[in-house]
Amino acid sequence: MRAPSRRATLAAMGVFFNRRVLLAGLLLSGCATVPAGPPRLLPAGSDAPGELEPLLGVRADADGLVVRLKSAGCLRKEDLRFFVDRKGGVPSVAFARRRLETCKAGGPADVEVRFGWGELGITGARAVRVLNPHP
Numbered sequence: 458m459r460a461p462s463r464r465a466t467l468a469a470m471g472v473f474f475n476r477r478v479l480l481a482g483l484l485l486s487g488c489a490t491v492p493a494g495p496p497r498l499l500p501a502g503s504d505a506p507g508e509l510e511p512l513l514g515v516r517a518d519a520d521g522l523v524v525r526l527k528s529a530g531c532l533r534k535e536d537l538r539f540f541v542d543r544k545g546g547v548p549s550v551a552f553a554r555r556r557l558e559t560c561k562a563g564g565p566a567d568v569e570v571r572f573g574w575g576e577l578g579i580t581g582a583r584a585v586r587v588l589n590p591h592p
Contacts, residue, residue, distance in 0.1 A: 512591035521573035530562030
């Protein structure tokens with residue numbers, strides 16, 4: 458009986474190695490996709506755009522991101538836009554107004570607006586970087 462050729466031996470080793478890599482990837486990917494709570498908020502960093510609207514506050518909870526802004530009294534969620542950059546390991550989010558507030562409904566006030574994780578398109582993120590200046 459003839460011994461297996463070197464090519465057949467290497468091919469068999471490659472199949473075995475590929476199966477081990479696939480199994481390890483499947484096991485590790487299950488661990489990486491389950492967040493243990495709301496994402497951490499990270500600082501914007503020195504390369505953040507300089508002319509974004511300052512936020513009075515921002516917080517992350519299990520349902521989404523809550524931003525607090527100044528308002529003349531008539532700010533609604535529909536008046537805001539968000540931009541999400543998913544490049545890199547941590548998604549970056551920026552908020553902007555669609556138009557300036559010109560009403561004087563109730564005087565200056567703080568308004569909180571909630572954006573859900575699904576709405577932002579970053580469900581399951583472990584951390585989020587908010588680019589707007591905030592405390």
